Amino acid sequence: xxxxxxxxxxxxxxxxxxxxxxxxxxxxxxxxxxxxxxxxxxxxxxxxxxxxxxxxxxxxxxxxxxxxxxxxxxxxxxxxxxxxxxxxxxxxxxxxxxxxxxxxxxxxxxxxxxxxxxxxxxxxxxxxxxxxxxxxxxxxxxxxxxxxxxxxxxxxxxxxxxxxxxxxxxxxxxxxxxxxxxxxxxxxxxxxxxxxxxxxxxxxxxxxxxxxxxxxxxxxxxxxxxxxxxxxxxxxxxxxxxxxxxxxxxxxxxxxxxxxxxxxxxxxxxxxxxxxxxxxxxxxxxxxxxxxxxxxxxxxxxxxxxxxxxxxxxxxxxxxxxxxxxxxxxxxxxxxxxxxxxxxxx
DNA sequence: AAATCGGGGGC
DNA sequence: GCCCCAGATTT
Numbered sequence: 319x320x321x322x323x324x325x326x327x328x329x330x331x332x333x334x335x336x337x338x339x340x341x342x343x344x345x346x347x348x349x350x351x352x353x354x355x356x357x358x359x360x361x362x363x364x365x366x367x368x369x370x371x372x373x374x375x376x377x378x379x380x381x382x383x384x385x386x387x388x389x390x391x392x393x394x395x396x397x398x399x400x401x402x403x404x405x406x407x408x409x410x411x412x413x414x415x416x417x418x419x420x421x422x423x424x425x426x427x428x429x430x431x432x433x434x435x436x437x438x439x440x441x442x443x444x445x446x447x448x449x450x451x452x453x454x455x456x457x458x459x460x461x462x463x464x465x466x467x468x469x470x471x472x473x474x475x476x477x478x479x480x481x482x483x484x485x486x487x488x489x490x491x492x493x494x495x496x497x498x499x500x501x502x503x504x505x506x507x508x509x510x511x512x513x514x515x516x517x518x519x520x521x522x523x524x525x526x527x528x529x530x531x532x533x534x535x536x537x538x539x540x541x542x543x544x545x546x547x548x549x550x551x552x553x554x555x556x557x558x559x560x561x562x563x564x565x566x567x568x569x570x571x572x573x574x575x576x577x578x579x580x581x582x583x584x585x586x587x588x589x590x591x592x593x594x595x596x597x598x599x600x601x602x603x604x605x606x607x608x609x610x611x612x613x614x615x616x617x618x619x620x621x622x623x624x625x626x627x628x629x630x631x632x633x634x635x636x637x638x639x640x641x642x643x644x645x646x647x648x649x650x651x652x653x654x655x656x657x658x659x660x661x662x663x664x
Numbered sequence: 665a666a667a668t669c670g671g672g673g674g675c
Numbered sequence: 676g677c678c679c680c681a682g683a684t685t686t
Contacts, residue, residue: 349681350681352681353680353681353682354680354681354682354683355669355670355671355679355680355681355682355683356670356671356672356680356681357672357673357679357680357681358680358681359672359673360671360672360673360680361681392670392671392672393670393671394669394670394671394672395669395670395671395682395683396669396670397668397669397683397684398669398682398683401683401684428683429682429683429684430683431682431683431684432682432683433681433682433683434681434682434683437681449681451680451681451682452679452680452681452682453680453681454681470665471665474682493681494681496681497681498681500681501680501681505674505679506674506678506679506680507674507675507678507679508675534678536666537677537678538667566668566669566670567669567670608670608671609670609671610669610670610671611668611669611670611671612667612668612669613669649670649671650670650671650672651670
């Protein structure tokens with residue numbers, strides 16, 4: 319069997335990562351949320367900053383959502399940050415600040431799905447449950463040369479059921495070993511089978527078919543969208559607003575923009591109406607291309623000046639100095655626009 | 665079952 | 676350019 323061989327390989331070869339220094343449920347949880355769809359190298363700095371700012375779940379429960387988003391800015395998938403805050407509140411108020419130690423109880427918490435519940439239950443609490451992420455889907459499909467489509471959610475469920483009886487007593491080591499192997503050796507392209515501790519047990523490898531697995535079908539085609547965005551000055555401040563719920567990047571601060579309106583005249587008219595301002599003729603200050611998961615924005619930037627500072631009676635619209643802007647949670651696309659439009663490096 | 669939701673890194 | 680990443684949630 320490959321299970322113990324793999325665990326031993328992990329004990330000897332695991333990377334030294336900040337969240338592996340102890341098994342505190344708070345640390346494991348925070349790292350697992352950050353690692354969702356995010357590479358280890360990207361996560362490390364954010365994890366360190368969070369632990370410094372919020373050393374305990376109490377400190378996180380006592381923070382505001384804005385505080386959390388501010389620290390999360392640039393990491394993406396901002397719903398994770400909002401659910402992180404909600405989860406901390408639930409654990410603090412309803413569980414006395416103590417994380418549940420059972421898979422099914424963890425699964426009920428905001429932002430914790432089947433993978434993360436399995437990861438926390440096994441790594442922090444030694445529960446013998448699997449944790450099937452993208453790495454494990456790939457590794458397991460290769461080990462047994464399975465043609466299941468790993469893009470289909472039913473496959474993850476099926477793999478969890480097949481893995482459950484294999485999970486050893488040291489479940490946390492086992493689950494992390496599978497993921498570590500997927501990240502370091504059994505990679506999506508060019509797997510390093512010659513370095514793999516369990517290649518002898520791998521059906522895909524022994525069949526000479528390691529490149530045939532895993533099978534993955536769907537690919538999403540991104541939609542292109544042109545955006546007219548205004549950098550609207552009044553004296554030394556510029557107009558920004560907090561994106562409302564139900565919109566992309568909600569909860570983060572944005573510059574005013576209009577989809578499908580990239581002509582100066584039309585954009586100025588629409589922005590003036592949206593924010594009830596009188597605007598000077600705009601000056602084109604460049605374009606920014608930004609790729610989201612399912613969208614590609616082609617942002618045309620224009621600088622305007624507002625004749626007066628009256629703001630519409632709407633919450634979360636402000637005039638901000640560049641210093642004040644720096645204190646807000648901004649998405650990466652807005653930072654790129656500010657860098658290009660006013661040479662402001664945040 | 666399909667769509668939504670960021671940003672960065674590797675090739 | 677494409678693919679993937681220690682996925683969850685909503686429709």
